[in-house]
Amino acid sequence: MGRIGIDAHVLDGKYQGSRSWLENVLDHIPATAGAAAHEWVIYSADPTATARRFPWPRYRHALITTQDSIARLMVFWPTARRRDRLDALVTQYVSPPLVGPRFRQVVVIHDVLFESDPQFFPKAMRWRLRLLCRLSAARAAVVLTVSRHAAGEIAHRYGVPEDRILLAPNAPGALPAPSADDFAAAGGLAPFLLWVGRLEPRKNLPLALAATQAARGAGARLVVVGREDHGPAGAAMAAQLAQTPGVVHLRDVAPPRLAALYATAAALVFPSLGEGFGIPVIEALSVGTAVIASNRGAIPEAGGRLARYIDPAAPDAAAQMAALVAQALAGGLRPDPAACAAHLAAFHPRRAAEAVVAAVR
Numbered sequence: 001m002g003r004i005g006i007d008a009h010v011l012d013g014k015y016q017g018s019r020s021w022l023e024n025v026l027d028h029i030p031a032t033a034g035a036a037a038h039e040w041v042i043y044s045a046d047p048t049a050t051a052r053r054f055p056w057p058r059y060r061h062a063l064i065t066t067q068d069s070i071a072r073l074m075v076f077w078p079t080a081r082r083r084d085r086l087d088a089l090v091t092q093y094v095s096p097p098l099v100g101p102r103f104r105q106v107v108v109i110h111d112v113l114f115e116s117d118p119q120f121f122p123k124a125m126r127w128r129l130r131l132l133c134r135l136s137a138a139r140a141a142v143v144l145t146v147s148r149h150a151a152g153e154i155a156h157r158y159g160v161p162e163d164r165i166l167l168a169p170n171a172p173g174a175l176p177a178p179s180a181d182d183f184a185a186a187g188g189l190a191p192f193l194l195w196v197g198r199l200e201p202r203k204n205l206p207l208a209l210a211a212t213q214a215a216r217g218a219g220a221r222l223v224v225v226g227r228e229d230h231g232p233a234g235a236a237m238a239a240q241l242a243q244t245p246g247v248v249h250l251r252d253v254a255p256p257r258l259a260a261l262y263a264t265a266a267a268l269v270f271p272s273l274g275e276g277f278g279i280p281v282i283e284a285l286s287v288g289t290a291v292i293a294s295n296r297g298a299i300p301e302a303g304g305r306l307a308r309y310i311d312p313a314a315p316d317a318a319a320q321m322a323a324l325v326a327q328a329l330a331g332g333l334r335p336d337p338a339a340c341a342a343h344l345a346a347f348h349p350r351r352a353a354e355a356v357v358a359a360v361r
Helices: 017-031 047-053 068-082 123-139 150-160 180-187 203-214 232-243 257-266 277-285 300-302 317-329 337-347 352-360
Strands: 001-009 039-044 059-063 087-092 102-109 142-145 165-167 191-198 221-225 247-248 267-270 290-294 309-312
Touching: 001 068, 017 352, 039 047, 039 068, 047 059, 059 068, 068 087, 087 352, 102 123, 102 352, 123 221, 123 232, 123 309, 165 203, 165 352, 180 247, 180 257, 191 203, 191 257, 191 277, 191 317, 203 221, 203 232, 203 267, 221 257, 221 337, 232 317, 267 277, 267 317, 277 300, 277 337, 290 300, 290 317, 300 309, 309 317
Parallel strands: 001 039, 001 087, 039 059, 087 102, 102 142, 142 165, 191 221, 191 267, 221 247, 267 290, 290 309
Antiparallel strands: none
């Protein structure tokens, strides 16, 4: 039996892909073959809360004693490794350097957008991630990532052999079933296009605004779900939303209400300029909602043949998206249910947990 540590500090942070990925993994490790042979130590800032959320008997919940990222990497993890007699450690993006050369480390690198799309990252963050992720990938026994696109980028940019990279794909969020009130609230906004994500430049919200304004004649709204991010840029986007007719901005939405919005929307619009995956795409497809997305990064991998794509850098990108929006509002882009089911089978929630168990083994 091994004792496996999992860095779960993201569970106490903002909602983003790395948090959704880890929640899915912790939900599905208990049913994964071979997992019961190990003890899993889940480290977070609130062990009581994580114990309630993930109550499996093979989980032990422990406190991360510092919120400072440098202290966590340089002091906390080496101490925890010795104190808790860990046999392996799973971290995201960056692994601790001072735990010994023979200690098995598994690092999850969701994407390397700071390499391929550096313009969307502050200079200091960009260079820090470039250095630390490269070093983490080099010393890891296994690198996990969420898409074939990201795996190729990691192998190419960091020289990691392909046999050391395992695919641990994202899955649709485990959204609870909406109530009648949730559906009524969503229905009261119809017809609408849905946009889900953090308000930051990379997500390309202005293109979604420009394209959906063409649908104002049909009375359609754009419903934006997400909080501001990246400081002044995110705040400027929120201000723009508040001043744009036909836009509803919902910063925080309970999971059942979000599920109702996905199911009621004429389409999800997702014109991002770069993604390591694109969770909203598979969440929309999981309820049979049309998807209009950009063709960048791993988005076509998430949407497969079921989504409709535009080139966000094309001079007529807004016109391309507006034409697809008009089709969606007329009900013409709904994906075939059988094709959706077949496509989503590749993103079953248990696949990432299986990859984690395989990596520590």
